[in-house]
Amino acid sequence: MPLLPRRFERLKSVLNHRMADLTVLLEHVEKPHNLSAILRSCDAVGALEAHAVSFSGRPRTYNSTAQGSQKWVPLNDHPDIETAIKVLKAKGFRLYGTHLGTNARDYRDCDFTGPTAFVLGAEKWGLSDQARDLMDEALFIPMRGMVQSLNVSVATATLLFESLRQRQTAGVAPSRGEGLTTEHYQRLLLEWSYPEVAAWCREQNRPYPDLNEQGELMEELPRTVKLRC
Structure with a gap:
């Protein structure tokens, strides 16, 4: 099925606000509702991707809180915090x-207008000692109640939206795609617009086809590939 123009414009609008220099690193955050909510917040502010260090052997799951945001914000796995x-x-x-x-x-x-990564720890015990020692700066969110911590997903959202606020105030929040390199932008636009074509290109180890201003593929592809779209 051809890509509808309004769908293509929506994809471009989201990509125009994506920021490659804002991310989160989660250390042993395992609960599905927290992971889901964090990725949803990343998507909402325009963070390009997230990172995680997880316990080995535990399958990762998401729940309805994510609202499909895991499709648009990749969660990159790392073997350990270091x-x-x-x-x-x-x-x-x-x-x-x-x-x-x-x-x-x-x-x-704190100043979050430059390349910023928020590092948050497990729901019960927070960051490990090793992670704390490797931080550039420690921060906290002031509490006025009896409980001196926020749920990890709420804390993440608070920090991400503060970063976005600062960037908007400073005039450095992207709005026309300047948060990504041109090559990265075009690659993601093809992958979001035609994921089946992108997968086929990777299988064939060949470059992605170009798109015109209407979101149409500028290259004649095999019929079997077209049928996937």
């Missing part, structure tokens, strides 16, 4: 770990 942090730091991210340490700063006093 490897995950090395990967993010190599990409230029500043890592903010959430915990109540003596040197932790109020999240509202």
Whole structure:
């Protein structure tokens, strides 16, 4: 079935606001409703992807809270927290770990307009000591009640939307695709618009076809591939 123009415009509109320099790293966050809610928040603010270190042997599941957001925000797995942090730091991210340490700063006093990764720990015990030691900065969300912590998905949403607010105020929140490289933007647009064609191209180890302004494929593909669309 041809891609409807309004669907193509919707996909471009979402991609135009995606930010490759905003992400989260989850350490042993396992509960399906928390994972689902976190990915939904990532999608809502325009974070391109998320990262996770999980317990081995535990299958990952999502529930209806995700509303399908796991399709649009990839969750990249890492074997351990040290490897995950090395990967993010190599990409230029500043890592903010959430915990109540003596040197932790109020999240509202931090600058999230640059490449930012929020690192959050398991539901019961928070970040591991190893993760805390590897953070660039510790932060906390002030509490006024008897309980001194938020649910991990609520904390993630609070931090992500503060980052978006700061970027909008500073005029650096993308609106025309500038949050991604041109090559990355075009690749994702094809994968989102024609996932079956993208999968076939990867199987054949061949470049993706170009799209015109209306979202139509600019290359004649085998009939068997067209039927998948």
